[in-house]
Every structure is written in C-alpha cells, then in structure tokens.
Amino acid sequence: MAQMFTPPLHRQRHQFVIDFVKxxxxxxxxxxxxxxxxxxKKLRFHREIDLLVGVDIxxxxxxxxxxxLAPISTDYLQPSYNQLRIELYQGSVTQKDxxxxxxxxxxxxxxxxxxxxxxVERFSEVVFGYMTPVAVIVSTPNSEFNPLLPGLAGFRHRDHKFEWTRAEFRSWALKVCLEFGYEVxxxxxxxxxxxQQERVGFCSQIGVFRRLGGRDGCNMLLCDDAEDVSPYVLLYSVNYPSLRDHNILRRVLVSEVLFWAEKLKRRWMEEKTGAHRLCQTEGGGEECLSERHVEMKEKQTVCEAGMRNLVEQRGKGVSEDQEEEDEVFGTNGQRQEDCCTLHRCVSVPLDVLWSCCPKVSSLSGSLSxxxxxxxxxxxxxxxxxxxAVLVNYQEQDLEEKEDPDELEDSGYAEAGQCSHTTEQGEDWEANV
Structure with missing residues (x-):
C-alpha cells in the first residue's frame, strides 16, 4: 500500500509534541x-526537560x-548543564498515583x-482533576476521516472501543474544561x-488543554486534599550526567584545562624556535605568510597576548633561587623535581587559560x-x-604533526483491563 502521509502520521503526532515542548x-x-x-526517546534530547516519565499498563x-533511554557515550563526554531524570512505570491511566x-x-x-x-471518565478525573498539569495534549482518531483511508473497514485498530467524530471529541473536551478549570x-x-479538509478535518484530531491561571491556577483545595497513593510499579529510572554534579564538573574542567595548557605550550614553543608558520589555502593554492605578518595578526587576539605573557611569568611555579635561570623554564629546583620529575616545565598562567578558553571560564565561574x-x-x-599550570617540556611534542593554529575544541559542547497503549500497534497505520 502506498504511503498516504508524508511524514508518516505517527511521526507527525510526535513532532506536534516536540514543537510544543520547544x-x-x-x-x-x-x-x-x-x-x-x-x-x-525523542523528547530526551530536549534538555530543558528535567524529569521525563512514561506510564503504560x-x-x-x-x-x-x-x-x-539510557545515556549514551556522548552524554558522558559532553554533559549538559541541565539535569535529566527518566522514570518508567507500569500502571493504569485510570488510577491515581x-x-x-x-x-x-x-x-x-x-x-x-x-x-x-x-x-474515559476516570481518565478525565485522574489527569485533569488529580494530576492537574499545566498543559495536556490529547490526540485521538477522527472517525470522519475514515472513509478516505484505503482498505479500512470499521475501526483503525481491533482494540479501539470507539472512534469519535470532531463534534464528539469537542463535546468531551469542553466538558472537561468546564469541570476542571481548563481551556482547549x-x-x-x-x-x-x-x-476536503473542511469537510472531514484532520486524520488525527488533537486537543491542547491549558489550565486556567497557568502554573498558579491549580485549585489549592484539590492540591491540599489530594490522595497520596502509589499503585504504580517503577520499572526503570536513570539520571543523566550533568555539570551540576561537582565530580562531573571537575572532570570536564580538568580535561579542558589540560587540553588548552598543552596547546598553548606547543604554540609558544614553536614560535620561540622559529618553526611557526601560518598558511592559508585560497583558490586551491597555498600562501605562507611571513613571521612578522603572523606576529602582527596574533597581537590582535587576547589569547595570543596571553601566550606572550608566558615569557613574562618570571619564576611562577619556580622557587626564588631559580628565577635567574630562565623566565619560563625551571630545571633542577625541588619544586620542579616534585611536580615535573626532573623535566623542565612550561608555566601556563591560569589567567591566560581563562582568557584563551571561554569554556574554562564558563565552567569554573571565576578565576579563584x-x-x-x-x-x-x-x-x-x-x-x-x-x-599557573605546569606542563612538562618535552622535545618530542614538536615532532607531532599538528597544525598549531588549530586550537581545536576538546570535544565538550555547549530531551477486562484495556491496553492503555499508544499508537505503535495500530493495524491500519502499520501500512501507511
């Protein structure tokens, strides 16, 4: 059977919810x-959501x-500032929990x-009278559209108990609004x-209910006297990694600091050895700029100004009796023995890292x-x-074939019981 809707109808319903969430x-x-x-699974990517819950009988x-629904590797490598918890329950929508x-x-x-x-009456009482959410999205088949569906005889699914016309759906929805304080x-x-749109309407009709008074419109008597019952069974729960977790924040911050400290060290070393060249590709050819041109260009950036300050950090991270040996490198001092195991070190000031890497500053909040x-x-x-951060001075770093101008990102980046189940099992829609 040829597909009647593009995208498929179930995807259009999900997209309607996603657009509402956005x-x-x-x-x-x-x-x-x-x-x-x-x-x-689609909503979990919209990280403005803190709690995402699913219920099915x-x-x-x-x-x-x-x-x-479990977090994937990128959720750990690139944790969000927002928190997300997902919970799945087995339970009936006609029961209060x-x-x-x-x-x-x-x-x-x-x-x-x-x-x-x-x-349906119990469902209305549970959702609108007991749960009292700010908004409710209800979709259901529109029986007036059924004659246009190829090969359909009777209801769209063998488990359907009814399929409403637009007038019947409207009648139920307006009754809910009047009884529980919503508009639709x-x-x-x-x-x-x-x-034919005017004559038959949409294939799936949708009512978007909003509580009168919004977040502050809950009937306080209902809220205060509501039953504290818990018949549902928790099947699954998971917390996604978040930068609000101190340990995760620290791990990501350390990764950023080490990455950028090493990058700045390499660029500084290459400039000092005269190995630094900036090449631009234009029109299929390469044009290598002079060192003086490079230096003038670098003076325009805060990051490069900070890199030049590496030379100005006299003795930072080095004991006072070593200050005259080298402006940036320590050699045999006890501090360098402890920190660098007898290797010479490059001292990268924290304020330089702060200036060069916005993610470091945003993650930490302040220099202190x-x-x-x-x-x-x-x-x-x-x-x-x-x-300052001390980075080991290793000659082999210069042999690595990396473009020093590519201060690339480290990877961190800125959601009889009835079946009471949604459309996944619908017979007619499985083919269209």
Whole structure:
C-alpha cells in the first residue's frame, strides 16, 4: 500500500509534541500510554526537560525498549548543564498515583480510544482533576476521516472501543474544561486531500488543554486534599550526567584545562624556535605568510597576548633561587623535581587559560574558583603560588604533526483491563 502521509502520521503526532515542548519549555513531562517509549526517546534530547516519565499498563512492552533511554557515550563526554531524570512505570491511566502530580505537560497520544467510555471518565478525573498539569495534549482518531483511508473497514485498530467524530471529541473536551478549570484549542495532524479538509478535518484530531491561571491556577483545595497513593510499579529510572554534579564538573574542567595548557605550550614553543608558520589555502593554492605578518595578526587576539605573557611569568611555579635561570623554564629546583620529575616545565598562567578558553571560564565561574577546583586534582600540577599550570617540556611534542593554529575544541559542547497503549500497534497505520 502506498504511503498516504508524508511524514508518516505517527511521526507527525510526535513532532506536534516536540514543537510544543520547544515553544513552551516544560520542565516535567509525562507520556501516558508510552508503550515502547518512542516519543520519550525523542523528547530526551530536549534538555530543558528535567524529569521525563512514561506510564503504560503493559510492562512487557516498556521493558522491551526501556534500556534504549539510557545515556549514551556522548552524554558522558559532553554533559549538559541541565539535569535529566527518566522514570518508567507500569500502571493504569485510570488510577491515581502521587508520582504523577505537579507536571508541566501530560501527553496522551492515541490512547483514550483504547478505553471504555466509563474508563474515559476516570481518565478525565485522574489527569485533569488529580494530576492537574499545566498543559495536556490529547490526540485521538477522527472517525470522519475514515472513509478516505484505503482498505479500512470499521475501526483503525481491533482494540479501539470507539472512534469519535470532531463534534464528539469537542463535546468531551469542553466538558472537561468546564469541570476542571481548563481551556482547549482544537487542531490535528494528517491533512485531508485538497478540497476536503473542511469537510472531514484532520486524520488525527488533537486537543491542547491549558489550565486556567497557568502554573498558579491549580485549585489549592484539590492540591491540599489530594490522595497520596502509589499503585504504580517503577520499572526503570536513570539520571543523566550533568555539570551540576561537582565530580562531573571537575572532570570536564580538568580535561579542558589540560587540553588548552598543552596547546598553548606547543604554540609558544614553536614560535620561540622559529618553526611557526601560518598558511592559508585560497583558490586551491597555498600562501605562507611571513613571521612578522603572523606576529602582527596574533597581537590582535587576547589569547595570543596571553601566550606572550608566558615569557613574562618570571619564576611562577619556580622557587626564588631559580628565577635567574630562565623566565619560563625551571630545571633542577625541588619544586620542579616534585611536580615535573626532573623535566623542565612550561608555566601556563591560569589567567591566560581563562582568557584563551571561554569554556574554562564558563565552567569554573571565576578565576579563584578555577584555582580552587584545580588545587587538589592529581592530574593537574600547579605552580607554588597556585597561579599557573605546569606542563612538562618535552622535545618530542614538536615532532607531532599538528597544525598549531588549530586550537581545536576538546570535544565538550555547549530531551477486562484495556491496553492503555499508544499508537505503535495500530493495524491500519502499520501500512501507511
């Protein structure tokens, strides 16, 4: 069967939720009827979300895919400033559970048509009366569109208990608003063929509910007297790495400091040995600029000014009796024996690192905080007065074939019981 919608209808519904999240930036989101967690897997990349929860009555389906929500390697290599916790529960949307109260957004995507009409009433009470979220997105099939669906006879899925017309969906939604203090906007996804949109509407109709009064509009009597019940079973939970964790922040900061200290040392050494050349490729050919041109260009940057200050750091990290030996390098002093194991060292001032690497300054917050965070780290060797990082002077560094002008980034970068399950198992949509 030829695909009727581009992109497929289930992706359009998920994209509708994602677009809503981008605009409204909810901190706490729960997907009711999460099934195999396909929507949650997309939402986890929107890191304005702090808590992402999925609920489904079919625990087997959840368990089948839940480990796909675990952090991946880049989440550890490039941790976000924001915190993200993901929780998955087995439970019925017709039951109240205290863990689902106080959310900014609740999504119910192609779920309510799997409930009996009596359970729809309980669903309304649980979601709008007990959970009282700031916003709710409900999508459900529009039965008026069904005659346009090729090969469809009856409901779109064998487990559907009903499929509403636009008028029936509107009637239920307005009743919910009147009873629980919400307003609703009607829309949908899945456009009808040209000239028929007005007559049949969207293939999937959507109601976007917003609580009157927004975040402050919760009925305080309802909130205070709400039942503290917990019938749901926690199946999975995970915390994503975050820079708010002191240990993770320190690890990333140390990595940045060591990376940039080594880069600055190499560039300074190459300039001092006359090996530094800046080449530009233009029109398929190379033009090597003179050292004087390079020097003039470098004087225009804060980073290069800081590099020249390496020479001016007389004795920083070196005991006073060594000051006359070399302006930057220490040789046989006890401090250098301890820190550099008899190797000569290049002293890279912390304020130079601060100027050259915005990520170092943003991660640490202040120069004094940078010094404090580095002070006791075994990977970092600081000067005696704690104002500079000591980097081993090794001649073999000059033999490495790297473009010294490429002060590249280190990699750190700035989400009968019914099935109560979403659209993943729909018979008709599996083919279109």
């Amino acid at each position: 605009r409204n930036k909810p901190k706490k989101v729960v997907d009711l009827g999460c099934s195999e967690c396909s929507l949650l 079919d625990g087997t389906k959840v368990k089948k895919k839940m480990h796909g 205290a863990c689902l109260r106080g959310f900014d957004l609740v999504t119910s995507i192609e779920l309510i048509e799997h409930l009996t009409l009596a359970d 906007e009607f829309t949908g996804v899945g456009q009808a063929p040209s000239g 905080n940078l010094r404090r965070l580095l002070m006791d780290d075994p990977e970092v060797k600081l000067s005696q007065d704690g104002t």
